[in-house]
Amino acid sequence: MVAWLLHHTTVPPLATSPYNLNTHITYKTQGVAQISELLKEAGGVINIEDLLPLFPDFVAIDRFKAAITAALEEYNMQIDQLKQEMHDATRVADALRKDLAMLDQRTATLDVAQPCAACGGALAAPPPPSAGCSGGSMPRFFLFPTGNAYHAACCVAKTLPLVSPQQAQRIRLLVKRLSLVPEGKEMAPDFQGQGSARVGDLRVQLQAEAGAADPLCSELLLPLLSRPFVGEDDDALTSWQV
Numbered sequence: 613m614v615a616w617l618l619h620h621t622t623v624p625p626l627a628t629s630p631y632n633l634n635t636h637i638t639y640k641t642q643g644v645a646q647i648s649e650l651l652k653e654a655g656g657v658i659n660i661e662d663l664l665p666l667f668p669d670f671v672a673i674d675r676f677k678a679a680i681t682a683a684l685e686e687y688n689m690q691i692d693q694l695k696q697e698m699h700d701a702t703r704v705a706d707a708l709r710k711d712l713a714m715l716d717q718r719t720a721t722l723d724v725a726q727p728c729a730a731c732g733g734a735l736a737a738p739p740p741p742s743a744g745c746s747g748g749s750m751p752r753f754f755l756f757p758t759g760n761a762y763h764a765a766c767c768v769a770k771t772l773p774l775v776s777p778q779q780a781q782r783i784r785l786l787v788k789r790l791s792l793v794p795e796g797k798e799m800a801p802d803f804q805g806q807g808s809a810r811v812g813d814l815r816v817q818l819q820a821e822a823g824a825a826d827p828l829c830s831e832l833l834l835p836l837l838s839r840p841f842v843g844e845d846d847d848a849l850t851s852w853q854v
């Protein structure tokens with residue numbers, strides 16, 4: 613019937629013209645049975661709630677009870693489904709919250725004879741000078757759930773090329789500041805225009821910026837997937853030219 617209506621109309625398409633639809637409902641259909649059939653053939657494109665505003669002011673709604681009931685039942689089902697999805701999402705969020713809380717409290721045993729995952733030297737030994745600033749109030753190690761352990765300076769050196777320039781700048785400042793504060797001090801003095809701060813707070817900041825993800829095994833490495841194996845200035849690039 614939808615096809616018939618569309619075929620016999622001379623005004624814009626059914627879906628774009630409420631007036632057109634109104635005209636068809638009023639003059640082209642003959643009773644409830646035909647409107648019900650129209651709804652069935654529309655296959656969900658038109659619902660009873662789309663048609664109700666187009667009926668004359670004094671039409672008995674009772675005559676469309678079946679269609680209205682069906683629409684309400686469908687809405688009820690959709691609401692139940694949404695409730696279930698919300699319940700599931702809440703359960704997942706609760707589980708994640710619990711996991712995160714446990715992660716904060718998690719401890720691990722570190723063998724100081726274990727090699728640093730970056731430089732290969734024993735964790736008990738100082739990091740190589742090439743790793744950058746260390747000592748002072750810098751943390752000694754970073755240990756990740758992946759099992760990799762690093763000298764803090766080695767972890768920072770591995771992380772710097774993988775983060776944004778702004779984050780790298782923040783990390784460098786924190787490292788420099790912490791390394792200048794003698795070990796055991798609780799407060800770090802003013803530094804490059806920044807007021808004094810608690811050493812513990814600076815360490816937490818450094819951990820968030822450079823110790824949150826394993827630089828050898830985490831999402832930090834994803835940008836490398838789109839990076840070429842050799843740089844434009846590398847001799848290797850010329851060696852691959854045909």
Ligand SMILES: [Zn+2]
Pocket residue numbers: 728729730731732733739740762763766
């Ligand atoms: Zn190292």
